[in-house]
Amino acid sequence: MTFEIRPYPEFGWSMSRQRKLDQCPRGYYYAYYLHWNGWLDDAPTEARVAYRLGKLTSLDALLGQEVDERGRELEAAARAGEAMPAPHDLEQRTRAALRRAWAASQNGRSAFEQRPNRVVMLRSLYLGQDPQPETDRLNEKVGPSMHGLLATSHWRRLHGRGDEGRVEIPAFAGFMWDGVKVFAAPDLAYVADGTLHVIDWKTGREDDTQPVQVLLQLWWALETYPELARAAAEGSLDIRGHLEYVTAGVTQPVEPPTPPAAPDGGVAPTTLDDLRDACAGTVRAGIAQMRALLADPERNVPLPKDAFERRESGLCATCNFGPICA
C-alpha cells in the first residue's frame, strides 16, 4: 500500500470547527492548518510544535470522553438486559481513568514529545499552569455526571432489546453535502417503539449552537440510513433529539423542524428535506466564512497566518496554542 503525503488537509465542516473559528480565527488556523503534517519527522518545526500543542487536553475534555465511554457501556448492558451498575461503580471507573491520564501526563513528557498522538498530556501540566482549579472542578463534576448519565431515559427504552434498533455510528461520521464533507456524529442513536432518538452528552454549559448540532446529527442519521429517511417521510418513524446535560442532570429535548401542514390539514411528518432546510443556512454560511480564508479553495490552501485574526479573550487562558501565539 502506498502512503501519500498530502500537502494540505481535506476541507470539511463541523459545528466544533465553526465554534473554533468563531472564538478565534488564529486558533482555528493553528488547529486546522499549521499543524498539518506536523507528525512527520521532517516537517517544519512550527508545524510539529502546532501538532503537538493541538494534542494537549484537559480534565474537562477527558471527562467528556469518559462519559462517552460509560454511555457505550451502559448501552451494551441495557441492550443485554443486565442490571444497570450503581452510580458509585461508574464514578470509580471514571476516576480511575482520569487518574491514569494524570499519571501519564506527569511521567510522559518526553514520550509525548516524541509521539504526541500516543500519550495523554494535560495542558496544565505540560505548560506549567496551576492544575488545582481544574482538579477541584473535576472532583465536583464526576459524581453528578455519572448520576446524570445513569438517570437518562435511554437505558429504560433499550433494556433487553439486544441489537434491535441499533444505529451504528462510525468514527468521524459525516456525509457529503454540496461537495463538502459535513461531520455530525451523535454520541448515541437508536430506534425504539417507532421513534429515532439521537443523543448528545454534555458535561459543560449550555450554548446556543448546541440544539443546531443535534439537528445536524438527525440530518446525519437520515442521510446515512435511507431506510430511516423513508420511514420518516412515510410517517411511520418519529424523530427526536436529546441534549443531555449529564452534569447538571438536565435533559433538553431538541424539536425537529415543523414541516408545512399536510394537504388534508393534518400534521405532516418531518422529513430529510426538512432537516436539510433547517440546517443548510448554518452550514452554508460557515463554509463561506471558512472559504474566505483560503488562498486556493480547490486545494484547501490557507491565506497567510496574518489573515487569521488573533481574537484575544478569556479563552486565551485555556488555549493550547498560547506558546506560539504572537
Ligand code: SF4
Ligand atoms: S492564545 Fe488567544 S489569541 Fe492566541 S490563538 Fe489562542 S485564543 Fe486565539
